[in-house]
Amino acid sequence: MKPVLREALVVEGRYDKNSLLQVVDAVILETRGFGVFRDRELMKLLRFYAGTRGLIILTDGDGAGFLIRNRLRGALPPEQVKHAYVPDIYGREKRKDRPSKEGKLGVEGMSPTVLLEALRRAGATLEEKEPEAAPAPKLTKADFYALGLSGGPGSGEKRKALAKRLGFPERMSADGLLDAVNTMLRCGLLELPLFDDDRPHDPHQEDR
Numbered sequence: 001m002k003p004v005l006r007e008a009l010v011v012e013g014r015y016d017k018n019s020l021l022q023v024v025d026a027v028i029l030e031t032r033g034f035g036v037f038r039d040r041e042l043m044k045l046l047r048f049y050a051g052t053r054g055l056i057i058l059t060d061g062d063g064a065g066f067l068i069r070n071r072l073r074g075a076l077p078p079e080q081v082k083h084a085y086v087p088d089i090y091g092r093e094k095r096k097d098r099p100s101k102e103g104k105l106g107v108e109g110m111s112p113t114v115l116l117e118a119l120r121r122a123g124a125t126l127e128e129k130e131p132e133a134a135p136a137p138k139l140t141k142a143d144f145y146a147l148g149l150s151g152g153p154g155s156g157e158k159r160k161a162l163a164k165r166l167g168f169p170e171r172m173s174a175d176g177l178l179d180a181v182n183t184m185l186r187c188g189l190l191e192l193p194l195f196d197d198d199r200p201h202d203p204h205q206e207d208r
Contacts, residue, residue: 084122
C-alpha cells in the first residue's frame with residue numbers, strides 16, 4: 001500500500017508525476033518546464049500549498065532542473081519548502097530514443113525505491129494510508145455554469161468574488177479556478193456549497 005505524502009510535490013512534467021504516483025499518494029503539481037514562471041495562477045497555487053501543507057520540490061538533476069529549482073527557491077518562503085534530489089544515474093528513459101543532453105536519467109526514469117528514498121532524505125512526511133473513505137466531492141464545468149461562475153451574465157464578477165474569498169488572483173480563468181476549488185475539496189480545505197444560496201431549495205418553505 002502506498003504511503004500518503006502530507007506535503008504537495010512539485011515536479012517538472014506529467015511523466016515525472018506519473019512515476020511518483022506509483023510511489024506515493026500525493027498532491028502533485030507540474031511546472032511544465034519553465035512555464036511556471038509565466039503562469040501567475042500556478043505560482044499562486046504553489047504559495048497556497050506551501051503555506052497550508054508545505055512543498056517538496058523534486059526536479060531533474062540536470063542544468064534545467066536546477067535552474068527551475070533555484071528560481072522557485074527564490075520565489076517561495078524557504079521555511080515552507082523542502083528539497084528532494086535524485087542521484088546522478090546515467091541512461092535513457094524508455095520512452096525516449098536517445099539520452100538527455102547531459103546523459104542523466106530524470107525523475108521519470110528513477111525506480112520507485114530511489115524516488116521514495118529521495119523523499120525520505122528530504123524529510124518528507126509519509127504516513128500510512130487510512131482505509132478508503134468516501135471520495136471527495138468534485139465540481140465539473142457544468143456545475144460551474146449552473147453556479148453562475150462561467151458562460152453567463154455576471155459570471156466573471158461572481159468568479160472574481162469567489163477567487164478573492166479563497167485567496168486566489170481575481171483574474172483567474174474559469175478552468176484555473178475550477179482546478180483550484182477541486183484541489184481544495186480533495187484536501188478537505190473547502191466544503192460545499194460554495195455559496196449559501198446554493199443549498200437545495202425547499203418548495204414547502206414558501207408555504208410556512
